[in-house]
Amino acid sequence: MSALSSLRSNVHQVARVWAFTMKIFMISDFFILTAVVQPIIFATIAFFLFQVGGDAAGEQTLLFAALGTGMMGVWSTTLFGGGGAIAWQRWESTLELLVAAPRRYDLTLLGQTLATTTFGFYSMLATLAWGVLLFGMPLNANYPLMLPLSLLAAVIGLGVMGMLLATTFVLYRHANALSNLLEYPVWIATGMIVPLALLPGWLGPISWVLVPTWGVEAIRGAAIGADPPWLAIVMCLVLALVYYVAARRILVYVIDKARRDATLNLA
Amino acid sequence: MSSTAPASTVPTSTVPSQPGSARANWRIFWNGGRLSYTALFNWAQPSIYIPTLLGAPTFQILFFAALGSYATGMDPAYFAIGNSVQVCSMAGIYGMTMAVANERWFGTLPALMASPANRAALFGGRFIPFIVNGFLVSAYGFALSWILLGVRFDAATLGIIVLAMVVTAFSCSAIGAVQGGLSLRLRDGLFGANLLVFLFLLFCGVNIPLEALPPWMQAVSQVLPFTHGLQAVREAIDGASLAEVGGLIATEALIGLAYAVAAFFLFRWLERSAYRNATLDSR
Amino acid sequence: MTTESIPSSPDAPAIEALDLVRTYRTHLGVIRRRSIEVEAVRGISFEVRAGELFGLLGPNGAGKTTTIKMLITLLLPTAGSARVMGFDVVRDTTEVRKRIGYVFGGERGLYDRISGLDNLRFFAELYGVEPAAQRPRIDELLELVGLAGREREKVEGYSRGMRQRLHIARGLLHDPPVLFLDEPSIGLDPVGARELRQTIASLVEAGKTVLMTTHYMFEADALCDRIAVINGGRIVAAGTAADLKSVIANRTIVEIETYGVTPDAVDRLRSDPDVIAVNTEDQEQSQILLIQSERGTEITQRLIQHLGDTRIGKISAREPTLEDAYVHLIASTGGEDGTGARAAAVA
Numbered sequence: 001m002s003a004l005s006s007l008r009s010n011v012h013q014v015a016r017v018w019a020f021t022m023k024i025f026m027i028s029d030f031f032i033l034t035a036v037v038q039p040i041i042f043a044t045i046a047f048f049l050f051q052v053g054g055d056a057a058g059e060q061t062l063l064f065a066a067l068g069t070g071m072m073g074v075w076s077t078t079l080f081g082g083g084g085a086i087a088w089q090r091w092e093s094t095l096e097l098l099v100a101a102p103r104r105y106d107l108t109l110l111g112q113t114l115a116t117t118t119f120g121f122y123s124m125l126a127t128l129a130w131g132v133l134l135f136g137m138p139l140n141a142n143y144p145l146m147l148p149l150s151l152l153a154a155v156i157g158l159g160v161m162g163m164l165l166a167t168t169f170v171l172y173r174h175a176n177a178l179s180n181l182l183e184y185p186v187w188i189a190t191g192m193i194v195p196l197a198l199l200p201g202w203l204g205p206i207s208w209v210l211v212p213t214w215g216v217e218a219i220r221g222a223a224i225g226a227d228p229p230w231l232a233i234v235m236c237l238v239l240a241l242v243y244y245v246a247a248r249r250i251l252v253y254v255i256d257k258a259r260r261d262a263t264l265n266l267a
Numbered sequence: 268m269s270s271t272a273p274a275s276t277v278p279t280s281t282v283p284s285q286p287g288s289a290r291a292n293w294r295i296f297w298n299g300g301r302l303s304y305t306a307l308f309n310w311a312q313p314s315i316y317i318p319t320l321l322g323a324p325t326f327q328i329l330f331f332a333a334l335g336s337y338a339t340g341m342d343p344a345y346f347a348i349g350n351s352v353q354v355c356s357m358a359g360i361y362g363m364t365m366a367v368a369n370e371r372w373f374g375t376l377p378a379l380m381a382s383p384a385n386r387a388a389l390f391g392g393r394f395i396p397f398i399v400n401g402f403l404v405s406a407y408g409f410a411l412s413w414i415l416l417g418v419r420f421d422a423a424t425l426g427i428i429v430l431a432m433v434v435t436a437f438s439c440s441a442i443g444a445v446q447g448g449l450s451l452r453l454r455d456g457l458f459g460a461n462l463l464v465f466l467f468l469l470f471c472g473v474n475i476p477l478e479a480l481p482p483w484m485q486a487v488s489q490v491l492p493f494t495h496g497l498q499a500v501r502e503a504i505d506g507a508s509l510a511e512v513g514g515l516i517a518t519e520a521l522i523g524l525a526y527a528v529a530a531f532f533l534f535r536w537l538e539r540s541a542y543r544n545a546t547l548d549s550r
Numbered sequence: 551m552t553t554e555s556i557p558s559s560p561d562a563p564a565i566e567a568l569d570l571v572r573t574y575r576t577h578l579g580v581i582r583r584r585s586i587e588v589e590a591v592r593g594i595s596f597e598v599r600a601g602e603l604f605g606l607l608g609p610n611g612a613g614k615t616t617t618i619k620m621l622i623t624l625l626l627p628t629a630g631s632a633r634v635m636g637f638d639v640v641r642d643t644t645e646v647r648k649r650i651g652y653v654f655g656g657e658r659g660l661y662d663r664i665s666g667l668d669n670l671r672f673f674a675e676l677y678g679v680e681p682a683a684q685r686p687r688i689d690e691l692l693e694l695v696g697l698a699g700r701e702r703e704k705v706e707g708y709s710r711g712m713r714q715r716l717h718i719a720r721g722l723l724h725d726p727p728v729l730f731l732d733e734p735s736i737g738l739d740p741v742g743a744r745e746l747r748q749t750i751a752s753l754v755e756a757g758k759t760v761l762m763t764t765h766y767m768f769e770a771d772a773l774c775d776r777i778a779v780i781n782g783g784r785i786v787a788a789g790t791a792a793d794l795k796s797v798i799a800n801r802t803i804v805e806i807e808t809y810g811v812t813p814d815a816v817d818r819l820r821s822d823p824d825v826i827a828v829n830t831e832d833q834e835q836s837q838i839l840l841i842q843s844e845r846g847t848e849i850t851q852r853l854i855q856h857l858g859d860t861r862i863g864k865i866s867a868r869e870p871t872l873e874d875a876y877v878h879l880i881a882s883t884g885g886e887d888g889t890g891a892r893a894a895a896v897a
Contacts, residue, residue: 286678374658
């Protein structure tokens with residue numbers, strides 16, 4: 001098989017798994033909570049807080065808050081849905097089946113975490129709609145043509161990060177506990193709703209290697225930024241590549257370990 | 268599997284038992300409560316407890332201190348105090364919900380129902396561990412707020428805070444019990460628990476001062492846990508005495524009691540309904 | 551105060567069921583929901599004397615579990631009444647609960663995350679066992695069910711058989727005078743099952759009343775003083791094992807092992823004038839045909855002729871067992887899968 005057709009086949013596999021996983025999510029309680037209800041509540045909190053602050057630049061602030069809380073929802077979904085992916089498969093006994101299948105497992109996993117993140121973007125839809133409907137937030141984009149690019153870059157970036165989380169979480173016996181732990185810190189460290197400039201300096205370098213920092217920058221930049229967010233988009237994709245390579249490495253280790261320890265299936 | 272051969276004769280002693288006596292009920296309350304906690308609380312092990320009940324609250328407090336002060340220009344201490352109180356819901360809401368959900372998961376509800384155990388003792392005993400837990404998480408939150416976010420209070424105030432927190436942890440567990448009972452019927456327990464915890468971040472004056480909320484939201488906050496206990500804590504830290512905040516603490520206690528009673532009757536109703544309609548064993 | 555058995559009179563039965571009925575309302579369909587009533591138990595009456603071992607037999611879905619649940623106060627009868635140790639199961643639930651133990655068994659019903667010992671401690675509290683008596687009693691029971699030494703391990707690590715034993719220990723904690731056992735030897739290996747039967751027998755010898763359900767006919771035959779067969783929510787036969795067998799006592803059973811018998815061949819067997827009934831048991835590679843005929847008729851040759859080309863293995867003739875009587879009873883009252891539920895469509 002030539003390199004090009006092999007690449008096409010791989011992309012095809014990822015795409016098929018993505019579509020299949022999206023369908024499953026539509027009906028999941030958990031995702032309704034994480035991708036819609038939670039972001040809406042946090043958006044409401046943010047809207048009220050900014051109102052108390054009596055911000056003069058009113059309209060932009062609401063959009064800023066809506067995008068920020070939307071992105072927070074994307075992270076939550078990626079964290080719980082993506083990070084828990086392998087642990088969840090093991091729990092429901094599908095991991096064995098996927099690993100033993102002739103198609104590459106890492107691509108299957110990637111398809112799943114990409115779908116998780118895509119679904120997470122419902123959060124952004126939810127917070128934007130909420131802002132428009134209840135708080136009279138006007139919608140505008142300074143660079144509308146860049147929005148699709150920004151979104152795509154963010155989905156890819158966070159989707160791959162989900163895959164990385166999945167491979168590392170499963171090493172810890174209680175993956176769920178890690179998900180609980182990492183929700184708030186990443187919201188802080190990536191400047192989703194509190195600008196990084198206002199946080200301690202040492203958080204800077206940490207934020208640069210976290211994909212969500214660039215993801216929210218890319219989308220925010222296209223909507224309310226002064227300049228087109230090219231750097232953010234590029235960084236999303238660069239980090240995605242780095243994460244993917246790391247995730248694959250770790251995955252090989254994790255699966256081998258599971259095969260050795262007979263923990264591919266919890267039963 | 269090694270097992271000893273069973274005795275060939277059955278013990279003929281009549282085992283003394285007094286189900287329904289005050290002593291039995293007392294023991295169900297304390298020992299039963301303790302055993303239930305270990306058996307049913309998913310997070311009891313340190314490897315889960317630390318990230319979930321200590322780690323997550325840490326960052327929650329920091330997050331809202333940052334967001335709150337950035338958005339409103341107010342002192343971060345305001346948000347630190349609010350969230351330090353709110354985090355007792357980790358134990359009270361999630362814990363209670365888990366306890367109920369796990370009884371159903373393990374299939375132990377029929378065994379409980381068929382026993383002669385006093386239902387009030389059985390129900391009440393479950394509260395204590397979660398009140399203690401909730402209180403400890405909040406205490407941790409306050410310690411953190413002191414160290415990192417400039418919250419300050421003296422010894423007398425500390426006493427008031429402790430009292431207010433114990434009462435608040437109780438009322439939080441009580442609404443958690445109501446949530447747990449509802450979740451027996453309404454599908455996924457964690458959904459309702461999460462929803463409740465998020466709502467407590469929006470209402471009750473935890474992050475948003477009550478005056479800044481629309482009137483209907485203020486009204487709702489008045490009948491939720493946290494609102495009065497938190498107000499008492501805030502006023503105490505601002506220098507109020509026990510006499511001045513006692514009324515607030517008492518109100519919080521009453522609210523908690525109301526939810527606890529509601530939860531008890533809810534469980535009684537659920538038990539009766541299962542008795543009539545055999546709904547007990549469906550997962 | 552100890553809970554002694556205080557029946558209303560010395561001769562009163564330990565368990566009494568009078569026309570017990572249990573109906574469920576359930577729904578069919580998703581788009582157009584129709585309510586239907588399912589009658590799981592359709593008028594069951596029986597009595598169990600004190601100190602008796604009573605067996606309740608029947609296919610899955612016949613109403614055994616529903617009947618027991620009504621007797622142990624887990625389910626409200628739709629009609630009819632029942633008394634345990636003289637106490638009404640609906641009006642005096644607490645008194646009934648103090649005097650019964652029940653063992654449902656299975657994988658669920660225990661707290662996985664704590665040890666077997668802690669599980670027993672917890673239920674000892676629920677049953678009000680005196681604190682001083684708890685530890686000795688628990689130790690006694692652990693010995694009895696063969697779990698001594700394993701009690702401190704978490705139940706999540708227990709095998710199926712160990713869980714079953716723990717269920718039994720729990721049912722006996724407060725030494726109840728009446729025990730309800732639902733398929734108690736299921737999940738136990740043959741040695742464990744035999745030990746359990748010995749235990750049950752000694753419990754009854756010591757004066758306890760036991761009502762048990764089982765699928766193992768030889769178990770019922772060996773252990774039970776009296777048996778009732780339930781099918782389709784009704785009792786179709788009751789009496790001692792000998793009574794039940796007498797229904798087909800004048801018959802002989804010819805067992806023929808076949809490989810790949812066809813329905814036509816079975817029909818030919820049935821059409822023989824001397825053949826009363828033919829039942830088939832499917833094994834992995836073969837089928838066992840059980841042919842009932844009048845005792846004294848020599849029909850083996852004819853049976854082989856009827857089977858024609860069918861490959862045949864072992865052939866033997868024997869006396870009817872309780873299992874044959876049971877199969878005959880079930881087949882003649884509604885079929886093996888008969889839930890017998892009459893569904894009345896309610897608008």
